[in-house]
Amino acid sequence: MSTKRLYIKTFGCQMNVHDSERIGGLLRDEGYRLTEKPDEADMIIVNTCNIREKSEQKAYSDLGRFAMLKRDKPDLILGMAGCVAQKDGEKVLKRYKGLDLVFGSSNIENVPQMLQTITLNAQPVVMVLEPPGPPKTTPADRKDRVRAWVSIMEGCDRHCAFCxxxxxxxxxxSRLSAEIVQEVSHLAEAGYKEITLLGQTVNSYGKSLEEGVDFADLLRMLNAVDGIERIRFMSPHPSDMNPKLIETMAELPKICEFLHLPLQSGSDAVLKRMGRGYTLNEYRPIVERLRRLVPDMAFSTDIIIGFPGETEDDFKKTLDAVAEFEYDNVYYFHYSQRPNTPAAQWEDQIPDEVKDARFARLSALEKALAREKNRRLIDTVQEVLVEGRSKRDRAKLTGRTRSNKLVHFEGDDREIGCLINVRITFASSTYLEGMRIEG
Ligand code: SF4
Incomplete structure (x- = not known):
């Protein structure tokens, strides 16, 4: 089989990044190898995200740019994947005449068949239907050799008003548990030390299956896989953080002391309008209980700024909640009106200048908290999984602690992929520096 070149442009979250790895894995079996250069590619896929308007616009503009390449290279196969493809389906073909392939994330497993259809019929293919049954296991073309993303479920049964x-x-x-365990075992055999389980509401894993395995059970199965040293997951939904899961996290040694637990707002009134399904008083005990059982537990969260109707008082409650929970990291975003979502139709939209001012206040609080949380680690010894050379300073190695903090320190290339003890000597709000402990 001759080698052809595949270029994938990925927008959006980690789920999309991993979806691109899966597209790459399936097409590798069809003779394609990844390239970083779109103009030397035989096939280009734009894997899209429509969580925010800007990202959707950028994806369409890139698609237009890549469509121009077909003028000089008529055999180039051009495709759009992901959330925008799912939403717009056939409409994308009308907009870009030269497009060959449009498919949603649920249809990634069908990529080889779609490719065959294009080759045989010279007709474009659109596939945006949700297939029945559990998602199938697909190969993945992973760039990282130390940490691997593993998708354990697709989709979401909740209906947040903004999403x-x-x-x-x-x-x-949800995928079948045996297939997930098998994939993780293969990753361990290939030398991977850390896995991150992915799902939109990862901790509701298993509800769509008949096998009676829930997320805590799955964690226990994966904890038993030899060679895997660290397990992370994202993103859990607060409503599915049940006592069994919290105790399992505290008990299993490979589950990292880190939890990304989206809060979205500190105001119960806003949470209710968002349709999040929890109040602050229901969220609080999750953090408290985990901190009691796992004192070193680090937390991060997502906050939406300027959700329709958010008052100054609502926003102050968010600032209070962020300060109370002492998050190690906060990912905060302007609310973005997305078509066909309930909140996009509401009249009490917040002006951009108000969102900007609130953004600046949350940013200042977040940085101060992160700096203080990191500063407390100075003089402690942290186990670091070494990922590679630091991008800031090539003389240094970089890796993450179990609590997901980035650490730079001097070391040898042979230590990439190893767990190294590092004494922390410096802390900023975004990274730590340290010295390797010998022995
Ligand atoms: S839980 Fe809400 S925000 Fe998360 S994916 Fe589902 S609908 Fe979207």
Missing amino acids: VVPMTRGRER
Whole structure:
């Protein structure tokens, strides 16, 4: 089989990054190898995200740019994947005449068949239907050799008023536990030390299956895989952080002391309008209980700024909650009106200048908290999984602690992929520096 070149442009979250790895893995079996250069590619896939308007616009503009390459290279196969493809389906073909392939994230497993259809019929293919049953296991072309992302479920059965995911990724569908364990065992054999389990509401894993395995059970199965040293997951939904899961996290040694637990707002009134399904008083005990059982537990969260109707008082409650929970990291975003979501139709939209001012206040608080949390680690010894050379300073290695903090320190290339003890000597709000402990 002759080698052809594949270029994938990925927008959006880690789920999309891993979806691109899966597209790459399936097409590798069809003779394609990844390239960083679109103009030397035989096939280009734009893997899209429509969580925010800007990202969707950028994806369409890139697609237009890549469509021009077909003028000089008529055999180039051009495709759009992901959430925008799922949402717009056939409409994308009308907009870009030279497009060959449009498919949603639920249809990634069908990529080889779609490719065959294009080759045989010289007709474009659109596939945006949700297939029945659990998602199939697909190969993945992973760049990272130390840490691996593993998708354990697709879709979401919740309906937050701001979110497009239920429309673009469909209903919740969990993979069979035996297939996940098998994939992770293969990753361990290939030398991977850390896995991150992915799902839109990762801790509701298993609800769509008949096998009676829930997320805590799955963690226990994966904890038993030899060679895997660290297990992370994202993103859990607070409503599915049940006592069994919290105790399992505290008990299993490979589960990292880190939890990304989206809060979205510190105001119960806003949470209710968002349709999040929890109040602050229901969220608080999750953090408290985990901190009691796992004192070193680090937390990060997502906050939406300027959700329709958010008052100054609502926003102050968010600032209070962020300060109370002492997050190690906060990912905060302006609310973005997304088509066909309930909140996009509401009249009490917040002006951009108000969102900007609130953004600046949250940013200042977040940085101060992160700096203080990191500063407390000075003089402690942290186990670091070494990922590679630091991008800031090539003389240094870089890796993460179990609590997901980035650490730079001097070391040898032979230590890449190893767990190294590092004494922390410096802390900023975004990274730590340290010295390797000998022995
Ligand atoms: S739980 Fe997450 S993925 Fe599901 S609708 Fe809400 S924000 Fe979207």
